[in-house]
Amino acid sequence: MEDIFGTALLDYQKGAYTEDLITFSSLGEEDVMPLPYLFRNFQQMPPLEQKALKGCEGRILDIGCGAGSHSLVLQERGLDVTAIDHSPGAIETCRIRGVRQTVLCDICSYEGQRFDTLLMLMNGIGIVGTLAQLGPFLDHLKTLLRPGGQLLLDSSDIIYMFDEGDKPQEWEHYYGEVTFTIQYKGMTGPSFPWLYVSYGVLEEIAKAHDFSCELVGDGEHYDYLARLSPRKY
Template identity: 55%
Template sequence: MSDVFGRALLDYQKGEYTEDIKTYSSLDEADVIPVPYLFREFDEMPKIEQKALQLARGKVLDIGAGAGSHALYLQNKGFDVTALDNSEGCIAVCKERGIHSTVVSDVLDYANERYDTLLLLMNGIGLAGKLNNLSNFLQHLASLLQPNGRILLDSSDIIYMFEQDEDGGYWIPNNGTYYGEIVFEMEYKGQKGKPFDWVYVDFDTLQNACESNGLDCELVISGEHFDYLAKLTLKK
């Protein structure tokens, strides 16, 4: 079953919530994504997400919309917002929650319109999968922007997950890959989805990638746990 995430959200939406989504990654032990958290209101969101929503302008594309909590908040504020997700289950939930404009698609396959704001929250840059895909990913995002548009994304520097030595350096496996690259797998009600690549990008690495792809990259705020919000705009 490929859409375990969408199925979990649909169950919650129908009032059939009995368990959370289990996650397994190549870096860490098993963890869970609490399904109710994906349906959070603005007041329950981390400061980074609240700030991103406050910086949204004009016509908005919420990429990797999930249960649509960010899109719904903006729509209720009067924004013209489209929720995009490659999960049919997620988009069904977005529709049931009242989001007017939705798209089932991978963002890399989507090129229909241009937007004033692209939102990629909950480590949305992770959709690039691997660091060597980041340039193509950023170029595609740039192609979806209006000339004065902005991309608002958050990510984390997961260096903290590696062991530190006495002089403050980190022990990072030297296997030729970027330390933020992870393989994830999700499980819900005993069924596992397909493993997928995900990447956490530290701010300096993101800024360098933007610089070589015609984008300005501004650090908006840093969170409490090595996370940050960045605002990307097209170079003038």
């Protein structure tokens, strides 16, 4: 499968930046994902991301690491961080930028190592695709956590994007299930599902799968940061 996202990251890293990623969604929106933003430093990150990075501790797994910006911040602070992504281009970019520990793998297939902090930023939880997959995905992440470990993630409640007269309970699918397509330099990738989950729904599913769930902070655009930890019995 063509690694469009990774190709774009490598182009920027190697000085061949001429255009940005374009995203198309089932919400009927076309949007631009500026490549420079994916290479931001700590000061350029939004407050919720900064808060999440400050909350990382112990051995850390940066899930869906992209260009490795979060991993680099943690690494510079002397923390033990591993960056994981299923995109070969993203992992190569991380290595070029100096991320010392990287893994090329789909997180759903990853096993063996255990961590104190699992980090999923930029709505990283969206990779589960559908609400039905969120619970099983959390069960998998639980196997990657050491006792007392935590999962830090951010997401958004996109109900604001719909008309007030719409009734989510009558929709065929959860309103946060969105389909995306990415385009870059004439290349168009296959459509893929992405999940935006409200905090209330996340909390409900997390508790059903034996996680405690804490709202760490709210952002300015209907986004939030949450901390999940497996319950102790």
